[in-house]
Amino acid sequence: MAGDDLHAALVEDLIRRRGVVMLIGAPNTGKTTLARRIVAAAASAGRTAAYIDADVDQSTTGPPACIGLHLVGGPDDAADLHRADAMQFVGSITPEGLVLQQVAATAALVDRARREADLVVVDTSGVVSGVIGQTLKYHKTELCRPDVVVGLQRGAELDPIVGMLRRFFSGDVEVAPYDPDVRVPSPDARRAARTRAFEEAFAAPLQRWRVRSTVFAPTLPAGLDLNRLDGVLVGLQDGTGWCLGLGVLEYDGEALRVSTNAGEGMRGLRLGSMSIDLQTMEIGRIRLRDLMFGLD
Ligand SMILES: Nc1ncnc2c1ncn2[C@@H]1O[C@H](COP(=O)(O)OP(=O)(O)OP(=O)(O)O)[C@@H](O)[C@H]1O
Ligand SMILES: [Mg+2]
Numbered sequence: 001m002a003g004d005d006l007h008a009a010l011v012e013d014l015i016r017r018r019g020v021v022m023l024i025g026a027p028n029t030g031k032t033t034l035a036r037r038i039v040a041a042a043a044s045a046g047r048t049a050a051y052i053d054a055d056v057d058q059s060t061t062g063p064p065a066c067i068g069l070h071l072v073g074g075p076d077d078a079a080d081l082h083r084a085d086a087m088q089f090v091g092s093i094t095p096e097g098l099v100l101q102q103v104a105a106t107a108a109l110v111d112r113a114r115r116e117a118d119l120v121v122v123d124t125s126g127v128v129s130g131v132i133g134q135t136l137k138y139h140k141t142e143l144c145r146p147d148v149v150v151g152l153q154r155g156a157e158l159d160p161i162v163g164m165l166r167r168f169f170s171g172d173v174e175v176a177p178y179d180p181d182v183r184v185p186s187p188d189a190r191r192a193a194r195t196r197a198f199e200e201a202f203a204a205p206l207q208r209w210r211v212r213s214t215v216f217a218p219t220l221p222a223g224l225d226l227n228r229l230d231g232v233l234v235g236l237q238d239g240t241g242w243c244l245g246l247g248v249l250e251y252d253g254e255a256l257r258v259s260t261n262a263g264e265g266m267r268g269l270r271l272g273s274m275s276i277d278l279q280t281m282e283i284g285r286i287r288l289r290d291l292m293f294g295l296d
Pocket of ligand 1: 126
């Protein structure tokens, strides 16, 4: 496969290092494929490796709307990065307005992974342009302190972000060519993959837990019409800063409940910025400020 030759020297170099490697690149430049290759090669070389999936839409590790950490147990374990050994809730599948949540979540997992692995590979989303993309990558670099940033370059699209990271940070920034064999999934295929991922996150048996209005972050304002919370995605939190899984709120006019298959040990619920219909897996966007304080 072309990719093997194109990135062989880069992979060899990276697995000799310790610390954090962050992969950046526009959508479909082969970031996830290269990340998988790096952790597999590291594991084969006897290193402990960790993979962090910072893409909240097309998730590799754990459910969408979350950032996931997979500790690579050995070479075989690198082929399937699906299992999340730890996760952080972001609450949306788009970065608009959620740079803080995405950056904080990624940094928390990098911090944990650094303590548990020789080499940590952070696979980021393809959002690399515009103010949002640049702000996201700037602050991810600031807080995750990657020893190396690898940019998969297609044309000149990464030049601004690479220039910015080189100017403002001291870690190495390496630019590698993207592999032209990478296939571009259609929007339909991406949507289907997202639907499958949510179906899996809400796989039966779902339990419906009654929840008090005091368990939320952010706190619900007094007098909030609870009908507004019906269908809102939430992250189930364990009380030590980690996310146990996803839930969806239901309000029937009397009781507020959360539907989830990850409720064991939950101590609190983080409100997401999206809704989801568990019958159709149709998603909608929510602005939390409007939800909590806006008028109908
Ligand atoms: N060298 C290659 N040869 C053939 N197919 C490849 C190669 N590299 C990647 N692919 C395929 O191309 C598709 C996109 O690659 P990949 O998921 O690694 O890109 P990405 O940059 O992570 O995309 P996204 O922005 O969606 O996260 C995948 O289906 C992958 O299997
Ligand atoms: Mg990817």
